[in-house]
Amino acid sequence: MPSNENPTALVVSAHSADFVWRAGGAIALYAKRGYKVIIVCLSYGERGESAKLWRQEGYTIEKVKTERRKEAETAAEILGGETVFFDIGDYPLRLTDDHLFQLVDIFREHHPEFVLTHSKEDPYNFDHPLATQFAQEARIIAQAHGHKPGEKVLGAPGVFLFEPHQTEQCNWKPDVLLDISDVCDVKRKAIEAMAGQEHLWEYYTRVALQRGVQGGRNSGRAGMTHGEGYQRIFPQVTGAFS
Ligand SMILES: [Zn+2]
Numbered sequence: 169m170p171s172n173e174n175p176t177a178l179v180v181s182a183h184s185a186d187f188v189w190r191a192g193g194a195i196a197l198y199a200k201r202g203y204k205v206i207i208v209c210l211s212y213g214e215r216g217e218s219a220k221l222w223r224q225e226g227y228t229i230e231k232v233k234t235e236r237r238k239e240a241e242t243a244a245e246i247l248g249g250e251t252v253f254f255d256i257g258d259y260p261l262r263l264t265d266d267h268l269f270q271l272v273d274i275f276r277e278h279h280p281e282f283v284l285t286h287s288k289e290d291p292y293n294f295d296h297p298l299a300t301q302f303a304q305e306a307r308i309i310a311q312a313h314g315h316k317p318g319e320k321v322l323g324a325p326g327v328f329l330f331e332p333h334q335t336e337q338c339n340w341k342p343d344v345l346l347d348i349s350d351v352c353d354v355k356r357k358a359i360e361a362m363a364g365q366e367h368l369w370e371y372y373t374r375v376a377l378q379r380g381v382q383g384g385r386n387s388g389r390a391g392m393t394h395g396e397g398y399q400r401i402f403p404q405v406t407g408a409f410s
Pocket of ligand 1 (some may be wrong): 182183213217
């Protein structure tokens with residue numbers, strides 16, 4: 169259950185569709201539990217992750233961005249999250265201190281209970297690890313008493329890294345399998361809103377099924393059919409092992 173009256177979660181997504189494949193279940197699950205889930209999309213993925221649109225006639229960068237924004241807004245609405253678009257540009261993603269402070273302000277305004285973002289490494293995609301670094305740096309600045317003294321500083325929200333496309337190459341290993349069975353149909357609906365990347369629909373539905381089987385088999389959660397994997401950055405702090 170939420171630990172405060174206005175619980176919030178924060179998702180930092182390099183491109184406008186990443187949050188759907190990789191964290192759509194978590195977003196839908198926490199939205200259902202009454203959390204405000206803020207999804208920061210640093211770019212629309214307009215250059216690097218919109219191949220289907222670029223293969224069509226008459227597309228310009230602005231038209232691709234508009235289309236991708238619409239898709240992401242629709243997907244976020246289905247999941248129950250709220251989007252914030254930084255429109256920084258992708259391939260390459262180039263973040264300035266102003267962008268950093270913009271994200272720090274979001275941390276300070278909402279005090280999220282946890283943060284979801286990309287893997288620390290990804291040899292297939294330079295923007296993803298940059299987004300992770302950025303989210304982590306903003307989180308730490310938001311914790312600093314000397315940054316905008318007088319504002320309430322951020323606590324220590326957990327950081328969970330969502331599943332990259334090819335896990336082994338990214339040195340990503342899940343240590344959390346989130347049971348998203350109750351919202352798997354919502355996630356699928358959001359996935360289908362990403363018309364520009366139809367080739368990934370079945371792939372990420374299969375990923376969720378695999379994680380569901382793994383979770384169900386090893387945890388005694390017999391009803392678990394769909395899951396999402398996450399890697400923790402910080403150790404779980406606990407007073408007991410079970
Ligand atoms: Zn991406």
